Amino acid sequence: MLKLFSALVERTSYCFSFVPFVAISGCFATSYAFFIFYLSVEQFAPETIKAFGLTTGGMLVLFTLLHAVGFGVLERAGIRAGLELPRRINESYRRFQDGTLLEPGALELLLKQLAEFPRYHMTVAVAVAIGVTIPSLGVEFVFSGSLRHLASGIAGGVIAGVLYCYLCYVITETLSADLRSACRRALTRRGATIPRVYGMGLRGKIGFAVAVVFFSMGMLIYFLWFCRASLLPSAGFLVITFLTVMLLVSLYLRSVKAAFDEILLAARSAGRGGGGLLHLGNNEKELVEFAVDFNGSIREIIALRRDLEAQVTARTRDLATKARELAKANERLKELDSMKSNFLSSVSHELRTPLTSILGFARLVKRDFTRAVSLGILLEGKDRVKAEKIKANLNIIEREGERLTRLVNNVIDLARIESGHMEWNDEMLDLGLCVEQAARLMEGAVERRADVEMIVKVEDPLPPVRADQDRIIQVIVNLLGNAFKFTARGKVRVTARAGGQREVHVLVEDTGVGIGPEDLERVFDRFHQGEPAPDRTAGNGLGLPICREIAEHYGGCIKARSSLGSGSRFMFSLPAAIPYRRM
Amino acid sequence: MKILIVDDEIHIRPLLEQTLEELGEGHGVRVLSASNGEEGLAAIEKERPSLVFLDIMMPGMNGYRVCRSVKG
Numbered sequence A: 001m002l003k004l005f006s007a008l009v010e011r012t013s014y015c016f017s018f019v020p021f022v023a024i025s026g027c028f029a030t031s032y033a034f035f036i037f038y039l040s041v042e043q044f045a046p047e048t049i050k051a052f053g054l055t056t057g058g059m060l061v062l063f064t065l066l067h068a069v070g071f072g073v074l075e076r077a078g079i080r081a082g083l084e085l086p087r088r089i090n091e092s093y094r095r096f097q098d099g100t101l102l103e104p105g106a107l108e109l110l111l112k113q114l115a116e117f118p119r120y121h122m123t124v125a126v127a128v129a130i131g132v133t134i135p136s137l138g139v140e141f142v143f144s145g146s147l148r149h150l151a152s153g154i155a156g157g158v159i160a161g162v163l164y165c166y167l168c169y170v171i172t173e174t175l176s177a178d179l180r181s182a183c184r185r186a187l188t189r190r191g192a193t194i195p196r197v198y199g200m201g202l203r204g205k206i207g208f209a210v211a212v213v214f215f216s217m218g219m220l221i222y223f224l225w226f227c228r229a230s231l232l233p234s235a236g237f238l239v240i241t242f243l244t245v246m247l248l249v250s251l252y253l254r255s256v257k258a259a260f261d262e263i264l265l266a267a268r269s270a271g272r273g274g275g276g277l278l279h280l281g282n283n284e285k286e287l288v289e290f291a292v293d294f295n296g297s298i299r300e301i302i303a304l305r306r307d308l309e310a311q312v313t314a315r316t317r318d319l320a321t322k323a324r325e326l327a328k329a330n331e332r333l334k335e336l337d338s339m340k341s342n343f344l345s346s347v348s349h350e351l352r353t354p355l356t357s358i359l360g361f362a363r364l365v366k367r368d369f370t371r372a373v374s375l376g377i378l379l380e381g382k383d384r385v386k387a388e389k390i391k392a393n394l395n396i397i398e399r400e401g402e403r404l405t406r407l408v409n410n411v412i413d414l415a416r417i418e419s420g421h422m423e424w425n426d427e428m429l430d431l432g433l434c435v436e437q438a439a440r441l442m443e444g445a446v447e448r449r450a451d452v453e454m455i456v457k458v459e460d461p462l463p464p465v466r467a468d469q470d471r472i473i474q475v476i477v478n479l480l481g482n483a484f485k486f487t488a489r490g491k492v493r494v495t496a497r498a499g500g501q502r503e504v505h506v507l508v509e510d511t512g513v514g515i516g517p518e519d520l521e522r523v524f525d526r527f528h529q530g531e532p533a534p535d536r537t538a539g540n541g542l543g544l545p546i547c548r549e550i551a552e553h554y555g556g557c558i559k560a561r562s563s564l565g566s567g568s569r570f571m572f573s574l575p576a577a578i579p580y581r582r583m
Numbered sequence B: 001m002k003i004l005i006v007d008d009e010i011h012i013r014p015l016l017e018q019t020l021e022e023l024g025e026g027h028g029v030r031v032l033s034a035s036n037g038e039e040g041l042a043a044i045e046k047e048r049p050s051l052v053f054l055d056i057m058m059p060g061m062n063g064y065r066v067c068r069s070v071k072g
Helices: A004-015 A018-039 A047-096 A107-145 A149-186 A202-226 A231-273 A285-375 A381-421 A431-441 A443-448 A470-484 A517-521 A543-553 B012-023 B037-047 B063-071
Strands: A426-429 A450-458 A464-466 A492-499 A503-510 A556-560 A568-575 B002-006 B028-034 B052-053
Touching: A004 A231, A018 A450, A047 A464, A285 A381, A285 B012, A381 A543, A426 A431, A426 A470, A431 A443, A431 A450, A431 A492, A443 A470, A464 A470, A464 A568, A470 A492, A470 A503, A470 A543, A470 A568, A503 B012, A543 A556, A543 A568, B002 B012, B012 B028, B028 B037, B037 B052, B052 B063
Parallel strands: A450 A492, B002 B028, B002 B052
Antiparallel strands: A426 A464, A492 A503, A503 A568, A556 A568
């Protein structure tokens, strides 16, 4: 920021450096001298030429001095004010960020300096007016020595001065309005530059035109009436004067614009970050308006910032609380998870151990008893009946023990799969081999059931699947077991085949009792059991749900198709590990 | 031939013992038992059995640790 400002100071210093001043003042002086020359052409004499030279030189010095003083003061004040405003804004912004509130009156000085802008402008206007008037008065007096000319000179100077001041006021007013709107836009972050400094708005143009007309009329009246000059030199003088004035004004405005651009920059930074308030310590209309706009925007920004900060603090607090809660919940979940895991393994251990004892001892007792009884073949009558009854009871214990073991195993399997504690030992598998292995495991059932024929058909080659062999065999054995259970006579057919390029299917079909539509819908539901099997052995209603969990774990599925009396068809499909193309 | 059963379950030990004895009848099988890991380890060192039935879930020294000690 300060760097920018030093650049600005350099630029404006250049604008107001001595050379252009001399040039401008020279133009002015020469034009005036020409006018005088034309005016006094009828009294042309060597003294006149000497007077002309003296007049020109004197006016040159006078103009230059006056302009230099006027603009020098203006420049210094302008730069001071221009430097001060952003510095103040930055300082207040820092204070705002520190949290110390801006004390009242902190920016009073700043505003005073801002107020000096138009004041210095007017100073320059007056200086220029005097600069125009005094040399002309001097020249009039030197040439004519008449008081009438002196009086007319004073009158002309006053008219010119007043109109020149009005011209300056119009320009300042236009500039000020543009500046206000630019600041407003800057503060609402829409970005702004001062758009009409070299050109003016409509109001400014009209004011300027009026000022020019009045100024010209005043000067013409002065020249034509009081000086009795001819029209052409008067008009020429006016044109040259205007051009000079315009040049001066544009130079002045260039420096003012540069300074205000910096103010704008500061205002924009204040708009972004908060910033301080301006204090109303003067009566300048434009500045009061500017300060009101500025303060309003800054207050809005401060309020917004406070609101935002409060919101951010509250949110941060909430978030921290939530994070703590989440961490706690996560901890708890982890605990629960390990508890669940421990629970599962201890339940399975605690349930299976006594079951094993019961079953084992029942089998031992049965064998011992059978052996003892067969050793004493001679048992007869009541004893024989009693022995048969004991054996039957032991059979019940054994059968029910086995059933309970199956149930416990299934429940634990299901719980493991659901809680994610099942260990899946995945490997590349040939489903055909799995089917064959499962079929071998069913050999006992096949032997017991002379009326049921098992047909195994494996398509070759099959695409491999990636899965846990034991689980896959568990599924197939389960399906086959069901098929045998519900088929009194006929066939149980198991087929492994490719299902398109991306799947492998295992079909288990039977010619058994079939499943009614109501039961078919719920066949994979837990603990759902349909009509009891012909052999009266009840399942536990968990076999198919486990099959489905396993199939779904591997992204496959299991489907049943059946109707009462026409057998069932279960299809278990798994995605192929490698897309397969039939040879 | 010596067979050692290491199991903390009071009913599983006799079940296994009886089953094994029955199975090994006439083959000169001697079934020994230990009720925890430490005892089992001591029995293995002392008796040098041909076969060990080792329970995994045991209080104190579990089956894995017993197995590791024996192998190490």
